[in-house]
Amino acid sequence: MNNTWKIYMLTLISFFIGTSQFSIVGMLDKVAASVGISVSTAGQLVTVFALGTAIGTPLVIVATAKMNQRKQLLLALAIILLGTVSMLVLPGFGFLMASRVVIGVGSGVFVVTAYGIAAKLAPPGRQGSAMSNVAMGFSSSLVFGVPIGRMIAAVYDWKTIFWIIGILSLLAVFAVARTIPAMESEAAVPLGQRLALLKQPRILVTLGVTFFVFIGFSIVDTYITPFLKAVMPTMDREISVILMTLGIGSLIGSRLGGFLADRIGKVRTLLGSMVVQALALALVFTISGSSVLITVILLMLWEIACWTFGPTQNFNLVSLAPEASGIVLSLNSSFVQLGFAAGAGIGGIVVGGWSIMAITWISAASAVIAAVIAVFSFGFARSLSSARG
Numbered sequence: 001m002n003n004t005w006k007i008y009m010l011t012l013i014s015f016f017i018g019t020s021q022f023s024i025v026g027m028l029d030k031v032a033a034s035v036g037i038s039v040s041t042a043g044q045l046v047t048v049f050a051l052g053t054a055i056g057t058p059l060v061i062v063a064t065a066k067m068n069q070r071k072q073l074l075l076a077l078a079i080i081l082l083g084t085v086s087m088l089v090l091p092g093f094g095f096l097m098a099s100r101v102v103i104g105v106g107s108g109v110f111v112v113t114a115y116g117i118a119a120k121l122a123p124p125g126r127q128g129s130a131m132s133n134v135a136m137g138f139s140s141s142l143v144f145g146v147p148i149g150r151m152i153a154a155v156y157d158w159k160t161i162f163w164i165i166g167i168l169s170l171l172a173v174f175a176v177a178r179t180i181p182a183m184e185s186e187a188a189v190p191l192g193q194r195l196a197l198l199k200q201p202r203i204l205v206t207l208g209v210t211f212f213v214f215i216g217f218s219i220v221d222t223y224i225t226p227f228l229k230a231v232m233p234t235m236d237r238e239i240s241v242i243l244m245t246l247g248i249g250s251l252i253g254s255r256l257g258g259f260l261a262d263r264i265g266k267v268r269t270l271l272g273s274m275v276v277q278a279l280a281l282a283l284v285f286t287i288s289g290s291s292v293l294i295t296v297i298l299l300m301l302w303e304i305a306c307w308t309f310g311p312t313q314n315f316n317l318v319s320l321a322p323e324a325s326g327i328v329l330s331l332n333s334s335f336v337q338l339g340f341a342a343g344a345g346i347g348g349i350v351v352g353g354w355s356i357m358a359i360t361w362i363s364a365a366s367a368v369i370a371a372v373i374a375v376f377s378f379g380f381a382r383s384l385s386s387a388r389g
Contacts, residue, residue: 003123006121006180007118007121007133008133009175009179010114010117010133011137012137013077013110013114013168013172013175013176014110014134014135014141015144015145016145016164016165017080017107017110017138017141018137018138018142018145019141019146019148019161019165020084020107020162020165021049021107022142023141023145023146023150024046024049025046025146025221025224026149026153026239026240027149027150027161028043028045028223028225029229037093038351039226040223040347040348040349040350040352041093041352043222043223043345043348045096046218046222046344047340047341047342048097048100048101048104049100049101050104050337050338050339050344051338052100052101052102052103052108053104053105053107053337054108054335054337056101056104056105056108057105057109057112058330058334060105060108061113068182069116069120069180069182070117070176070177070181071182072109072113073110073117073180074177076106076110077110077169077173077176078106079105079106079109080103080107081170082102083099083100083104083105084099084162084165084166084169085166086098086099087099087100087159088163111134114134115134115135116183117180117183118130118133120183139250139251140251142246143244143247143248143250144247146247147240147241147244147247148161148240150225150240150243152164154240197321197331198331200320203317203328203331205376205377206317206320206374206377207335208370208373209370209373210332210335210336211338211339212366212367212369212370212373213274213277213313213367214336215339215346215363215366216277216363216364216365216367217277217339217340217343217363218342218347219344219347219350220359220363221343222347223356224243224246225239225243226351227356227357227359231292231295232292245300246299247303249300249303249307250304250306250307252307253306253308253310254307254308256307256308257269257308257311258311258312258315260272260308261311261312266315266316267378269308269312270309270313271375271378273305273306274305274368274371274374275367275371276302277302277306277363277367278364278365278367280298280301280305281298281361281363282364283298284298284360285364310336314332317332343363343366347359347362
């Protein structure tokens with residue numbers, strides 16, 4: 001197998017690993033019904049997965065720094081397989097929560113390691129393209145993995161998709177062991193050095209923007225299926241199609257972010273993204289499901305705006321600390337996952353205590369907070385530049 005096909009293989013594995021993360025969102029109502037809990041409680045499965053990824057991934061990466069990257073990849077797959085099997089065979093919601101933490105750690109380690117391996121397998125000058133292929137596999141799970149999981153759960157048990165993922169994970173272990181060469185890991189960056197960047201005010205404030213944007217995203221995304229069922233109670237079969245449409249919006253947004261940053265600048269792109277998120281969700285709350293078509297269009301705009309933010313924010317952070325780009329992007333990834341965790345938790349409180357419709361304006365408020373912090377950050381940066389000038 002030549003290196004190009006090895007990169008495609010990593011892309012495919014990234015797809016079904018991403019599906020293991022996101023598909024739970026598409027069938028949250030069925031998971032809740034199967035274990036006898038509320039939808040708001042089931043939403044905490046997203047919280048613990050994100051916390052496992054945010055906290056566990058850097059700890060495992062540092063602890064296994066002396067391993068070659070093939071062994072790290074095999075370890076990640078083994079962790080995912082362990083978590084998936086335990087989720088399928090162990091009874092009760094407690095074991096389900098613990099299993100999601102384990103899968104979150106394995107998924108995070110896999111993605112980080114797969115990026116590094118793909119870059120080394122690529123020919124000179126094509127490293128960025130190779131890494132984007134792996135990222136595309138992961139993000140494609142939003143487009144196809146979530147609705148596929150929903151459709152399978154509608155016909156069979158919700159665990160069926162995870163049986164499939166478990167089998168594919170086992171096959172991936174053999175495929176990686178046979179095809180991926182042993183590659184030395186990069187020098188480990190101690191946690192203290194990673195966290196030292198948080199002492200820089202501009203970076204900390206910018207990461208705060210990431211945190212609040214993804215709180216807002218997670219509040220709606222975690223409970224998107226019960227929200228859609230509340231808005232369109234007679235259109236249960238159409239939900240899978242709508243989820244796929246929203247997933248396509250995430251791909252459009254990912255591409256649009258870089259394009260707009262080049263054309264109108266990162267500041268306008270980031271602020272515009274947050275404004276569109278807030279306005280779209282405020283309008284969804286205002287119409288309160290009176291028009292299904294308009295609701296779907298507004299949610300599509302919201303999804304595009306959310307994913308426009310991601311690559312632009314990465315570019316923004318790298319420009320703040322070009323000498324430590326890898327570390328600052330790693331920190332941003334952790335803040336994304338912490339935002340996912342907090343958003344799922346807040347969404348659960350809102351759904352359990354108020355109304356499913358309230359998640360839209362709570363999410364819009366989070367986007368507004370992020371925008372206010374961003375304006376402060378950009379204003380501080382201009383003042384600092386003027387003082388130096």
